[in-house]
Amino acid sequence: MISVEQALEALLALVEPLESENVHLRDAAQRVLARDVAASRTQPPFAASSMDGYAVRRAEVEPDAMFKVIGEAAAGHRFDGSVGAGQAVRIFTGAPVPEGADFVVIQEDTTRRGDLITLGHKIGDKDNIRPAGGDFEKGQRVDAPLRLRPSDIALLAAMNIAQVPVTRKPRVAILATGDELAQPGEQPGPDQIIASNSYGLAAMIEGIGAEVRLLPIARDTESSLKQAFTLAQGADLIVTIGGASVGDHDLVAPVAAEMGLEQSFYKVAMRPGKPLMAGRLGKAAMIGLPGNPVSAMVCGQVFVAPVLRKMLGLNENQPTAQHAPLACALPANGPRAHYMRARFVDDALCPDERQDSSLLTVLATADALLVRPVSDPARKAGDIVEYLPL
Numbered sequence: 526m527i528s529v530e531q532a533l534e535a536l537l538a539l540v541e542p543l544e545s546e547n548v549h550l551r552d553a554a555q556r557v558l559a560r561d562v563a564a565s566r567t568q569p570p571f572a573a574s575s576m577d578g579y580a581v582r583r584a585e586v587e588p589d590a591m592f593k594v595i596g597e598a599a600a601g602h603r604f605d606g607s608v609g610a611g612q613a614v615r616i617f618t619g620a621p622v623p624e625g626a627d628f629v630v631i632q633e634d635t636t637r638r639g640d641l642i643t644l645g646h647k648i649g650d651k652d653n654i655r656p657a658g659g660d661f662e663k664g665q666r667v668d669a670p671l672r673l674r675p676s677d678i679a680l681l682a683a684m685n686i687a688q689v690p691v692t693r694k695p696r697v698a699i700l701a702t703g704d705e706l707a708q709p710g711e712q713p714g715p716d717q718i719i720a721s722n723s724y725g726l727a728a729m730i731e732g733i734g735a736e737v738r739l740l741p742i743a744r745d746t747e748s749s750l751k752q753a754f755t756l757a758q759g760a761d762l763i764v765t766i767g768g769a770s771v772g773d774h775d776l777v778a779p780v781a782a783e784m785g786l787e788q789s790f791y792k793v794a795m796r797p798g799k800p801l802m803a804g805r806l807g808k809a810a811m812i813g814l815p816g817n818p819v820s821a822m823v824c825g826q827v828f829v830a831p832v833l834r835k836m837l838g839l840n841e842n843q844p845t846a847q848h849a850p851l852a853c854a855l856p857a858n859g860p861r862a863h864y865m866r867a868r869f870v871d872d873a874l875c876p877d878e879r880q881d882s883s884l885l886t887v888l889a890t891a892d893a894l895l896v897r898p899v900s901d902p903a904r905k906a907g908d909i910v911e912y913l914p915l
């Protein structure tokens with residue numbers, strides 16, 4: 526059995542970053558910027574007023590000074606003339622500051638009678654002008670790779686980048702296997718359960734930014750599995766669920782081998798998730814997840830997610846471990862890394878007493894996977910441990 530780290534390395538070696546495509550800004554949220562882009566304009570493109578008021582010459586600003594209002598500048602409509610001595614231009618937020626003016630007195634500090642304004646007594650030093658290029662200059666770059674958040678989308682829009690180069694979404698086919706599985710919403714037979722893993726994994730995988738094709742459930746026969754694998758054609762990554770262990774009905778490995786799987790590894794020293802399998806099947810990478818629901822979801826987070834992040838061109842494709850104190854003592858760990866479902870009690874992590882890999886209620890109410898390395902010695906409350914947030 527190989528270690529989690531070796532498995533992750535072998536998995537990452539199976540895939541490369543995908544090519545890029547251009548999408549409209551409206552479709553770019555949460556996509557990964559594939560190459561650096563440069564602002565195609567300066568923002569603001571002109572010195573702009575940040576307040577509603579009067580544009581004047583700073584040198585003339587003093588208590589009780591009077592100015593003649595000679596025109597108006599509004600957002601989108603500049604004043605074409607120039608502001609001379611004793612003159613003011615009525616100005617609104619976002620309007621270009623007219624030539625000659627270098628100060629905006631806010632309207633609350635003025636009194637207006639006809640064309641004349643008189644300043645009040647307490648005019649501060651603040652000029653209320655946003656300089657041209659104060660936000661960004663033409664040519665300023667946004668560096669790739671970058672997962673585009675709403676604030677990035679706003680910035681790209683302001684830079685007038687309407688078409689955004691993003692990494693193509695990985696196409697992932699999810700293939701659940703087992704005679705015992707029925708789809709959510711169906712009436713399961715007496716010996717059946719609902720296929721939960723495919724739905725949890727699809728949500729996880731789509732959340733990372735891939736496109737998911739949920740294949741029909743393959744039954745525990747070679748022909749059904751082969752047919753399902755055929756339906757996975759065109760996928761960049763095939764994720765199978767179940768049928769990975771050593772039972773008579775665990776057919777994923779032999780059928781995949783028959784279909785040309787170049788196996789990279791089988792079995793990882795971890796709990797849950799031991800019977801993990803990976804390799805290349807034609808043009809696709811394949812990850813065979815164990816069927817137990819918690820095992821499938823934990824392996825999704827520990828292995829599938831980093832693989833997808835690499836395909837998306839992201840640099841930080843390893844899971845980022847965090848640290849917290851333990852809330853209780855733990856016995857020494859054995860020869861497999863243990864990803865324990867745990868909850869925060871105040872700021873300390875407390876693993877659930879029930880760690881069976883079938884318990885979705887425990888996973889769903891957990892805050893973190895507490896990671897116990899291979900042969901980790903016994904720990905006492907307060908010891909600092911590693912965890913992956915859920």
Ligand SMILES: Nc1nc2c(c(=O)[nH]1)N[C@H]1C(S)=C(S)[C@@H](COP(=O)(O)OP(=O)(O)OC[C@H]3O[C@@H](n4cnc5c(N)ncnc54)[C@H](O)[C@@H]3O)O[C@H]1N2
Pocket residue numbers: 701702703705706718719720721722723766767768769770771772775797798799800814815816817818820882
């Ligand atoms: N003799 C041994 N038996 C088992 C071993 C072993 O080493 N020796 N390993 C155990 C471990 S650990 C795991 S994990 C499971 C993995 O088995 P498979 O990957 O072959 O999964 P299945 O047998 O198909 O299913 C296991 C369990 O999960 C349920 N399941 C399967 N698919 C789904 C799904 N899509 N949604 C919800 N639940 C699913 C299935 O009904 C089973 O209850 O093997 C142990 N056995």
Ligand code: MOO
Pocket residue numbers: 795796797798799800815817820821882
């Ligand atoms: O590895 Mo199994 O995933 O322990 O239940």
